[in-house]
Every structure is written in structure tokens, then in C-alpha cells.
Amino acid sequence: MSTKEIAGKTVDVNEEGFLTNPNEWDKDIAAAIAVEEGIPELTADHWQVIDYCREVGLESGSAPTLRNITQGAGVPTKQLFSLFPKGPAKKVAKISGLGKPEGCV
Amino acid sequence: MSEENRKIAFICSKGDLDMVYPALVMGWAALGNGIDVTIFFTFWGMDMIRELRVDHLEIAPVANTSMKMSMMGVDTGNLGIPNIMGILPGMTAFATKLMKDKMDGLEIPPVREYLEMLVDAGAELYACKMSVDMFDLKKDDFIEGVIDIVTAGDFMDMTEGAQIVFI
Numbered sequence: 001m002s003t004k005e006i007a008g009k010t011v012d013v014n015e016e017g018f019l020t021n022p023n024e025w026d027k028d029i030a031a032a033i034a035v036e037e038g039i040p041e042l043t044a045d046h047w048q049v050i051d052y053c054r055e056v057g058l059e060s061g062s063a064p065t066l067r068n069i070t071q072g073a074g075v076p077t078k079q080l081f082s083l084f085p086k087g088p089a090k091k092v093a094k095i096s097g098l099g100k101p102e103g104c105v
Numbered sequence: 106m107s108e109e110n111r112k113i114a115f116i117c118s119k120g121d122l123d124m125v126y127p128a129l130v131m132g133w134a135a136l137g138n139g140i141d142v143t144i145f146f147t148f149w150g151m152d153m154i155r156e157l158r159v160d161h162l163e164i165a166p167v168a169n170t171s172m173k174m175s176m177m178g179v180d181t182g183n184l185g186i187p188n189i190m191g192i193l194p195g196m197t198a199f200a201t202k203l204m205k206d207k208m209d210g211l212e213i214p215p216v217r218e219y220l221e222m223l224v225d226a227g228a229e230l231y232a233c234k235m236s237v238d239m240f241d242l243k244k245d246d247f248i249e250g251v252i253d254i255v256t257a258g259d260f261m262d263m264t265e266g267a268q269i270v271f272i
Contacts, residue, residue: 066133066137067212067214067222070222076225077221077222077225077226078225078226081136081225081226081227085139086110086139087137087138087139087140088137089134089137089138090137090138090139104130104133104134105130105133105212105213105214
């Protein structure tokens with residue numbers, strides 16, 4: 001476990017850069033991680049996904065899987081993959097301040 | 106990031122319900138992790154993409170040494186489903202129903218929906234030309250999302266640098 005400064009705040013992260021305490025997350029941190037992950041700006045469509053992940057993640061304790069997101073947030077698969085290109089599973093979870101999704105679908 | 110993206114290709118040669126899922130599960134995981142996915146369907150594997158067959162895939166209990174009575178909810182440890190029982194009419198349908206119910210409970214999508222998810226996420230699906238010719242099929246017999254019917258040589262060309270998994 002180590003700490004990292006993101007958007008001017010010091011947060012706990014694991015070796016892959018995922019926040020280990022979801023309560024340390026805020027919207028500025030999300031935007032800063034998104035930039036690191038190759039998404040220069042978070043739009044309302046991105047936030048629809050992130051807000052859903054935060055809601056599910058804080059309640060269940062783990063990040064939703066991609067299928068949970070498409071079904072639960074009502075975001076089609078195609079759109080999810082174009083909003084978070086090249087590996088949405090980890091990207092969405094990381095930007096949402098949650099751990100890696102636990103589940104295969 | 107000038108390095109080339111990681112690529113993985115699956116060759117699906119089986120149409121049994123238990124054997125069609127590995128490529129779907131791993132393919133979806135690969136796409137979720139930003140890996141390019143190509144799937145080549147050959148021989149019985151073409152059942153996965155045939156409009157007529159995709160919703161009717163089954164698992165047979167005959168000669169399946171891993172299928173034990175405990176899967177039917179009977180706690181008998183290592184006792185298998187006897188082959189002689191497996192040949193009774195309806196046993197394949199019964200085993201299939203057990204597996205489908207179990208998967209429904211775990212919210213695992215059916216094959217058709219899984220393939221749609223993969224295609225929407227960017228996977229490329231191809232049918233094997235030799236198998237298509239053997240089974241007297243044409244492109245219209247396949248579900249939407251199958252890009253083309255290609256030769257083994259085409260497949261080799263399009264998967265250069267990819268990790269290949271044969272199922």
C-alpha cells in the first residue's frame with residue numbers, strides 16, 4: 001500500500017493505482033485519473049456511468065462488472081466501450097475510486 | 106504508446122453448451138482489459154453463430170466423466186450419472202436445463218446475447234470456409250455480427266502477433 005497525490009490530495013492507492021479507500025474519492029480525483037487513463041474530459045455520459053459505479057460500489061463494496069453497468073445504468077455496450085476505450089473494465093473502476101471489478105461478466 | 110495493442114484470437118471448434126462459454130467469458134474479459142479479440146468458428150463451433158442453432162445448444166451427460174450426481178442436487182460425492190441413464194430420452198435436455206438454470210442464477214447471459222455483447226465491444230467474428238462448405242452453409246445462415254467466411258490462411262494473416270487459444 002502506498003500513497004499518491006492526485007488533484008492536490010494525498011490518497012491511498014494499491015500497486016496498480018486503484019484507490020483503496022473509496023471515501024477519499026472526489027470528482028476532481030476522478031477527472032485527474034481519467035486524464036491519466038487517456039480520457040481528457042469527463043462528459044455527462046461518462047458521469048452517468050461513474051455515478052452508477054459509485055452508487056453500486058459503495059453499497060456492495062466492490063466495483064460493478066461491465067455487464068452490471070450496461071444493465072444497471074442503461075448504457076449500451078457499444079457506448080460504454082467508446083466512452084472508456086481500450087479496457088473499460090479497469091478504467092471505469094479506477095476513475096470511480098473503486099477496486100477492480102470482482103466477477104467475470 | 107506506440108507499441109502495438111495486445112491481441113488474442115480464439116478458435117471455437119465445439120458446439121456443446123459447456124464448451125462454447127470459455128471463448129465468450131475470456132473474450133469478454135479480454136475486451137474489458139483493452140485487448141483486441143478475434144474469434145474463428147470452425148466445425149461444431151459454428152453452432153455458436155448459426156441462427157438455427159445458437160439458442161438450442163445442449164450438454165449431454167453421456168461419456169462425461171466430470172458430470173456427477175451432485176450436480177443434480179443429490180449429495181453423492183464422486184458418484185457419476187451412469188451412462189446407461191444418460192442415454193434415456195430427455196436426459197440431454199435435462200442436463201441442459203440444469204446448466205442453463207445454474208447460469209441464469211449467476212446472471213451469465215445466453216450465448217446469443219453474449220456474442221452480441223462481444224461484437225458491440227469490438228470483437229471480430231469469422232466462420233471457417235472449409236467447415237461452411239462441408240455443412241452446406243452460407244453467410245445468411247449466421248447471426249448478425251459475423252463479418253465474413255474466411256480460409257485458414259486468411260485467419261493466419263489476420264491473427265499475426267496474436268495469442269491463439271484453441272477450444
